[in-house]
Amino acid sequence: MVALPPDAALTDVGTADAVLDRTFAALAHPVRRAILGRLARGDSASVSELAEPFDVSLMAISKHVAVMEEAGLLAKQKDGRIQRCTLQPESLHRAAGWIEAHRRYWEAQLDALSHFLADPASTPPPEDSR
């Protein structure tokens, strides 16, 4: 079993992290998210199969795949003349980890926000005024 350091994403919160940069950037494009969604539920697929639902060129999809590969979100495995793309979830796991690591903080903020949204004219959420 692959030993994922259980709190890898939690230890260096706030530190520069090029992998996380690339992962979030990769997730920022709807076509790439759609491709990841398809891979998540449909197992592996060739680049052409991934391209089929979209009305952009195959080359464009090939580049999207390359972006996700560099972000560690998927891996290509050459099988004859086709490239089989497989989800590689660790990067996604780390991205989720970053958000998770902040969740308890911004959930507190969510409460404060709800009060503020309920009555914007009122005193904004009672925080320490510095």
Next chain:
Amino acid sequence: MVALPPDAALTDVGTADAVLDRTFAALAHPVRRAILGRLARGDSASVSELAEPFDVSLMAISKHVAVMEEAGLLAKQKDGRIQRCTLQPESLHRAAGWIEAHRRYWEAQLDALSHFLADPASTPPPEDSR
């Protein structure tokens, strides 16, 4: 209490979503993640306060703040001459939701991946060959 549709992020997985685009894009920059981290644990802060730890211009930080504001990650509230920046967690919540919605799928893939990584020369994860 603000009624967040409990599964807003889960219903339209795979659909184009400009907010999600902007949210993930905003999270892709280390300075912006650091700012969000600071806001998450330190409550609200002015733009100047947010800028202080970084050695880029105040203007650069002002733009980063604008990016996060457009992504719905934070809100600015004018208080005299200062702009108080407050975390606005719903966008982050939606980003987490997208990942969560896929988690059960790619966790299955994680198992397959671990076998593959353990012995890359072996037959790749036993999936349906199409």
Next chain:
DNA sequence: CAAATACTAAACCAATACGTTTAGTATATG
């Protein structure tokens, strides 16, 4: 009122992102 403070607007620049087309490589098939 004058000067300092906290920003933002505008113009600019270099680098990257996203798409195209055209051409090329490698593999499979008739």
Next chain:
DNA sequence: CATATACTAAACGTATTGGTTTAGTATTTG
């Protein structure tokens, strides 16, 4: 062998990003 298939490389155009500087607007403060 010839052709089709599955991709990738290279070059290109345009838009966006991330940073700068310079100048401006509000708002405090001396």
